[in-house]
Amino acid sequence: MRGTSKYDREVLSALECDERFRSCQEIHSRLAEARGGGSRPPSLSTVYRTLHRLARQGEIDTIHAEDGERLYRRCETSPHHHLLCRVCGRVEEIPHAWELRPVLDRVGYQSGFSELGCSLQLSGVCPDCGRSVPTGEDPEERGADAVL
Amino acid sequence: MRGTSKYDREVLSALECDERFRSCQEIHSRLAEARGGGSRPPSLSTVYRTLHRLARQGEIDTIHAEDGERLYRRCETSPHHHLLCRVCGRVEEIPHAWELRPVLDRVGYQSGFSELGCSLQLSGVCPDCGRSVPTGEDPEERGADAVL
DNA sequence: AGATTATTGATAATCGTTTTCATTTTCGCA
């Protein structure tokens, strides 16, 4: 596998204008819908392979849904974090590292770990959902490892 | 399901002295080994159910492995984050929220999101592994969404 | 063009997890 697919571009553009993370299967059916009817869309296998490759090359981000399903999203070029609405699933991107870098440096210094990276998954209730859903969701639905 | 199982205690104690996250199946076979031979261990289904319940009750943390497998670990009582060694899988616990709270407050203020929680998964190379593995791991192996 | 190599698609295999359902256990209460 030298790392190309004629579908790379198409998959990327299917992800292009998305504010949500998408599963491989969503992307696949989106590709199928997107064509007028002339050419055949790539197979599911190929979409999986393409997503793998793009993720490995750092072109796209992957996260895990609560149920372990892999979700993909186009990377922005600058470092960023994600803010997930626990109610509707909308994801917003948080500009960059904020004042997190010093935290990482400190952790690295104190723990002896090197090459520190971090994945910060923020979750909350977005303004829209906050209005409609008054209170008291099932705790089951909350991010499983929200610890703060 | 009113929320008890005669295995709750046993599952918790199987998790008790662990510095790694464990999969349900690991826990299950651990329970099987732990008995002399008299009584029968709980079934895999029951271990799954028990872990669900404990996670919902906040007794244990869950995270996802790279492949989406769910991993469980006993919660400490105070808020904390996890620092994962990308080479050996060792997990250390980072005391508490550090100076992260102000970051969350700011994000909440600027985004309009409410009830902000966060899961901070830090990863790096632990001191032991840092000595033995000089450099250049396969980028495939890195945490998929290490963004900082 | 011909040979070599990589990519693709269809399908089967994997594997962690969840459901189902019949059986057993637990618990309240007369």
Place this chain on the structure above:
DNA sequence: TGCGAAAATGAAAACGATTATCAATAATCT
């Protein structure tokens, strides 16, 4: 103590996302 409802359990089937397989196709090189 014994009965009956409700919950918990185990075994196995169902599920579903992902991965592996392999023959067919397309791309590449000389």
